[in-house]
Amino acid sequence: MAQIPFSYVWRNLQTRKVTTLLTAGGMALVVFVYATVLMMEAGLQQTLVQTGSYDNVTVIRKGSQTEVQSGVDREQANILESQPEVAIGQDGQKLFAKESVVLITMPRRDDGKPANVIIRGTDDKGFTLRPQVQLMQGRMFRPGSNEVIAGRAIAERFRGAGIGEKIKFGQREWTVVGVFDAGKTGFNSEIWADRDQAMQSFRRSSFSAATFKLANSSQFDALKKRMENDQRLTVELKRETQFYADQSRFMTAFISYLGLTLSVIFSIGAIIGAMITMYAAVANRVGEIGTLRALGFQRKGILWAFLTESLLLSLLGGVVGVIFASSLQWLTISTMNWQTFSELAFSFTLTGAIVVKSLIFSLIMGVVGGFLPAIRASRMKIVDALRAG
C-alpha cells in the first residue's frame, strides 16, 4: 500500500491555524535565540581572527598575554629586528613595526558612559604590515604631529573621535584627521597615532609589542624556539592570527557557555510545546486514524505521517527563526573584551553552517517532540479507533 499522501499532512497543519502558529512561533523563538548566539560567536571569532595575518608575528613580553600589559625594550626590539627571518620591504627596510599600545577612557557618543579604547602608537610599517587597514575619510596623520586617525567603529561611537574633532589624552589634544576602515577586524576599534609622539606623552621608554612579517612563513617554529630560548630576550612569539584568537578565548567561551545553556533550556520548552500539539492532533483524529488503518495504510505509514507533521511544524519554526536572526546581520554591537579590557565592536555574522545548524536543531526538536505522539497514533487498534470516532 502506498504512503499516506503528503497533502494530508499539510492540510492538517492548515486546519488548526492558531495552534500551528503558536507552536511554530515558540520554536521560531528558540531557533532565533540559538542562531543569534552562534552568530555572535562567529562574529567575534571572525573579527579577532581576521585581525591578524598568518605570516605576521606578534612579539610580547613573556606571560603578558595582551599588548597593553606587555613591554619590549629597545634593545630587545633591535635584536629581534636584526633576525634574518624578518621580511624586507620594497624600500629595503625590514618589515618590523615597534608599537606602543595604551588604553584610554573615552565617553560614548550615545550616553556619555566611559569605555576603554586602545591607542596604538605606530609608524608607516604598522600600515604596511596590515594591508586591511584602509583610509576611508580624511588623510593620514603626519609623523611627529599631534594628529591621529580613528577606526570606523570608534569614530562612530565615541565622542571626539569623528573627523575634525579633538581627543584629549596624555596631557595633549590630538586632532582626528582621518577615519580608517579595517574590514571586519579589531583594528576598527582602535585609534592610531604617531608612535614617538604617543610614547613621549605617556612617558614610555619601552615599546609595548612588536609585529613583523616573516620572509618565509615556514620559518616560524624555528624562529620562535630560537628567540624564546635566547638569554637576552624575555619575549613570546605568536603568529598574529593566533595572538588575536587567544585574546577572545574568554569571551568566546563565555558566549558559547551561555548560549548552550539557554538553547538547552529553551528547546525543552519548545519540545514540550510540540508534544502537546502533536498529542492533541492524535487525540483529535482517532477516528481518522482508524479509517486510514482500515483502508489498509500500515502502522509505519501512520507513524511517518505524524512525524512528518511534527517535522514540518518545526521546520516552519526553524525557517522563521533563521529569517528573524538574519536581520541581525546589520547590527554591530560593542562590548568590552575581558582579556584586553578594551572596547571591541563586532557584528552578528550569519554563515551557511549556522543556517544548517539552526534548521537541524529545529528538526531535532520536531523529532523529539513528535515521536511519542506518533508512536501512540501508530499503535492504535483499528477497532478501538473506529469506535472512538
Add this chain to the structure above:
Amino acid sequence: MIGFVAKTALRNATRHRLRSALTVLGLVVAFLAFGLLRTVVNAWYAGADAASDARLVTRNAVSLVFPLPLSYRDRIRSVDGVESVAWGNWFGGVYIEESNFFPQFAIGGPYLDMYPEFQIPDDQRLAFERDQRGAIAGRKTAEKYGWQVGDVIPIKGTIFQGDWPFVLRGIYDGRDPGTDESQFFFHWKYLNESIKQRSPTRGDNVGFYVIEVSNPKRVAEISETIDERFQNSIAETLTETEKAFQLGFVAMTEAIVIAIEVVAYVVILIILAVLANTMAMSVRERTSEYATLKALGFSPLTVGSLIMLESIMLCAIGAGLAITLTYPAADGFARAVQDFLPVFQVAEETPYLQAGFAAIVAFIAAITPAIRAGNVTIVEGLRSVA
C-alpha cells in the same frame, strides 16, 4: 456557584493528565529559566550594588592602566571632608594556570579598615599585618583551591613580572550575602619594594586611591575638589563614588547584559505560546460542552471564568514549582560561573517577578479562548465536532 466553577475547572485541568503535566513542565522550565536569567543580570550588577556611596575612588583620568604618584596621598588627605585615604594596585597575577582567575590587589594604608564588610578574625588580621609577604583571601577563593591559613600561595605576575610567593595569613568572610568573597589582598609595600629594586623609576606609584569621607552627603563636592587639585599635573585624576566606579565597569559590558535581559523576556513569550496553545486546544475540544452549559442556563461569564481558572491553576502550579526550584538551581549554577560572577544570588524580588509574570501569562493565554467559549452560540456549539 464559585464552588462549582472551581470544581469544574479543576476537573477540566486533570482530564487530559498528560497534556496538563506537559504544560506544567513547560511552565516550570520557562519560569525557572526566567528566574536564572534575572539572577545572572543581578549578579552582573552585584559589584555595584555592594559598593558604597560613601567611599570615593580616585584613579588616573586617562585610564585605569595608568598609575598615580604616591605623593598624591597627603594632598588628598588634606582635602576638607576626607576622613582617611587608602590605596591599592590591581595585580592581575596567575595562580598556577591562567584559567584560575580571582582578583588580586596590593593594598596600602587603612584599606581593610575602610571595608568593614570584609570580616577577618583579629588574630589573623594581626598575623597579616606582621608578615610582609602575608596575604588575605576571601572565603570562596580559599575554599575553591583548598587553601589553609599558613599555606604558601605561588602567584605569577603578568603586569609585575616574576614569581610572587605569598603566605596566607587570613581568610575573610563577607558581612552581607552580596559581599564579594573572591578577592585576594597583600601588602602594597612589598610590591613597591620589589618594583623599586628592579626599576627605581617605576616605584612609588599606586593604581587607585580609596577615600572615606566624613559626610556622605558631600561626596560630589569632595570629588570635585580632589580632581581640581590635580588638574594640569602629570597625572590628572578622576574621582567618583565607588558605586559609579563599579557601574562604569558594568557599562562596558552592557551589551551582553541587555542581551540576557531581552532573552529573559523572550522566555516569557515562549511560555505564553505554550500555555496559549494548550488553552486554545482545550477550548476547541470542549466547544460542545460549553454550548451544553450555556443551554443549561449558565452565563457566558461563568463559562469564560471556567477557562480562566483552569489557566490560572496550571500557571500557579508551574510557577510555584519553578520558584521553589530556582534556589537549588541557582546554587548549582553559582558553582559553574563563580569565576565570572563571584556573587550569584537569587534576588528578593525575583520570586515576586516570577509570580507576577505567571499571573499575566495565565490571563493573556486564557483571554481569547475564554471569550470565544463565552460567545459560542448554543446551536453551533452543540453541532460542532472537536
